[in-house]
Amino acid sequence: MCDGIALDYGRTHEVCGPARRSFALWLAAATAGPVLWISPAWEVDQLNPDGMMNFACPSRFLFLHTARQDDLLWATEEALRAGQVPLVVTDLRAPPALKPVRRLHLAAQSGGRHGPQPLGLLLTPGTGGAAGIESRWHLAPDHRDQQRRWLLQRLRARTLPPRSWQLHHPAPRAGLEVIHRPTAVRS
Numbered sequence: 089m090c091d092g093i094a095l096d097y098g099r100t101h102e103v104c105g106p107a108r109r110s111f112a113l114w115l116a117a118a119t120a121g122p123v124l125w126i127s128p129a130w131e132v133d134q135l136n137p138d139g140m141m142n143f144a145c146p147s148r149f150l151f152l153h154t155a156r157q158d159d160l161l162w163a164t165e166e167a168l169r170a171g172q173v174p175l176v177v178t179d180l181r182a183p184p185a186l187k188p189v190r191r192l193h194l195a196a197q198s199g200g201r202h203g204p205q206p207l208g209l210l211l212t213p214g215t216g217g218a219a220g221i222e223s224r225w226h227l228a229p230d231h232r233d234q235q236r237r238w239l240l241q242r243l244r245a246r247t248l249p250p251r252s253w254q255l256h257h258p259a260p261r262a263g264l265e266v267i268h269r270p271t272a273v274r275s
Contacts, residue, residue: 093240093253093266096222097174098205100192102183104216105226107238109135112177112209113143114264119174119207122148124167126160127179129153142260157181161188168192168206171199179211183218190220215243222246230254238264 137146224244236257254267
């Protein structure tokens with residue numbers, strides 16, 4: 089990633105906020121290999137390949153739409169355990185409880201037994217709140233004039249304090265660049 093923004097593999101992280109899907113696409117662009125994107129089939133707000141082009145090539149994505157709410161976390165757990173894709177993104181309607189998150193951590197750790205460990209990313213609305221996640225991030229647009237700018241906040245991490253970054257997306261597929269040095273987030 090860039091300037092202190094990092095997510096540990098073999099763990100599950102949470103991203104919330106209005107630009108949570110943009111964060112996931114940015115993270116996908118920073119990884120190599122296929123990306124599994126799991127979302128509910130009944131959700132009308134699905135990703136558009138044209139919109140994804142500014143972040144990552146849509147051909148790298150495998151989309152799984154589950155018919156039942158319970159299948160979202162089950163499919164995530166099985167994908168992490170298989171260890172065949174480096175990034176598993178799950179779009180949820182609400183933060184999951186502690187027990188399913190612990191299962192996702194164990195699945196991600198065991199998914200690396202034959203190669204690199206996968207990374208699990210849970211997308212939740214609002215300010216998130218999943219218990220037991222490795223880190224919680226919040227991304228919101230902060231566009232000014234014609235500049236595509238973002239405010240990224242690390243709300244929670246096991247070993248790091250809360251921080252925020254002003255980011256800029258200079259060009260399609262260029263990744264995000266830090267504009268201002270990180271600042272402490274006030275509780």
